[in-house]
Amino acid sequence: MxxxxxxxxxxxxxxxxxxxxxxxxxxxxxxxxxxxxxxxxxxxxxxxxxxxxxxxxxxxxxxxxxxxxxxxxxxxxxxxxxxxxxxxxxxxxxxxxxxxxxxxxxxxxxxxxxxxxxxxxxxERPYDTYPSTGGYIFIKVETKMVRVELDDILFIEGLKNYVSIYTKTQRIITLQVMKQLEEVLPPNRFVRVHKSFIVALNKITSIERQEILIKERIIPIGATYAEHFNQMLPGGKVK
Structure with missing residues (x-):
């Protein structure tokens, strides 16, 4: 209801x-x-x-x-x-x-x-009940549904009225909104760190000065998302 x-x-x-x-x-x-x-x-x-x-x-x-x-x-x-x-x-x-x-x-x-x-x-369940690897989602790309393996996702970027999903091998563009993706991705593996970015925690290379490095891409940490990101980050907080 x-x-x-x-x-x-x-x-x-x-x-x-x-x-x-x-x-x-x-x-x-x-x-x-x-x-x-x-x-x-x-x-x-x-x-x-x-x-x-x-x-x-x-x-x-x-x-x-x-x-x-x-x-x-x-x-x-x-x-x-x-x-x-x-x-x-x-x-x-x-x-x-x-x-x-x-x-x-x-x-x-x-x-x-x-x-x-x-x-x-x-x-809405404890994070430790989610598998730490595996799984997939289907993303609508134009007229077809494309399977995306969760282990392949590096980060997701929202740009105006579409979303880009960056994987190990490709960039997938969909009209699906960020909020929808945030709600279907496992919260123990993917964290929203900015209005325009969701990152895969296990793909982070380094964190410095409120910025995340994933491969060659620098991703900002938004002020409103920093506290939750710190809580999810294994091993400590971002200074």
Whole structure:
């Protein structure tokens, strides 16, 4: 079950979304807000799994809302303006839907959100229960699904609306977002060290001055990710 919230200043749009939500068994509507600031205040005491977010609102637009949200919930943008789509996906939104939203398109979007949340539940277990080697994932590349061995991955880089996976032998480009990959990779072997980078711990050559060296590539350690990286790093902390 996904507990969800609507943040939109258009009553007709809210009514349509409420109707769509009522038809889907795995969605539970917790609240609706026309004021984004009130929505943010509500989330402090009543968290949700998924937010349907309008992009153009008074006081606070959707992009600013997501910056303040800080990944506390999955977000599906609902907008009448297509030109904000790329900026939306840079904030790792699940999907970007254009108003008025048809039910079939809406269902595909929330199903994607449900699958992402399901992955999150799967990885919430002790790190020592994950195998330290082996395993694979499938990555969508254009029209086909490509198998990628986990042992071959060096690091992953997010660039605007696509992701590059660097392996021992190749670079694989996919439209899958960083958050999705972070949630399906074993957390005892892969760590997000920057907004744009996930690294394989056993492929790190050296660490110096908040920078990681993997082969010839220097990868920065972001300030917000440093503490968790230090906790995951065998043998000590980065100075």
């Amino acid at each position: 996904l507990k969800c919230m609507i943040v939109d200043d258009e009553p007709l749009s809210i009514k349509l979304l409420e109707n769509h939500i009522s038809k889907i068994s795995f969605l539970e509507l917790a609240n609706t807000f026309s004021n984004p600031m009130e929505a943010l205040m509500s989330l402090k005491t009543n968290p949700v799994d998924l937010i349907f977010l309008d992009i153009q609102m008074p006081q606070l637009n959707g992009i600013q809302f997501m910056q303040l949200l800080q990944n506390q919930a999955l977000v599906i943008i609902i907008s009448a303006y297509q030109e904000y789509a790329i900026e939306g996906f840079e904030h790792n939104v699940v999907d970007y839907l254009l108003k008025p939203v048809a039910f079939e398109r809406f269902y595909k979007s929330v199903e994607k959100a449900y699958n992402i949340k399901d992955y999150t539940k799967k990885i």
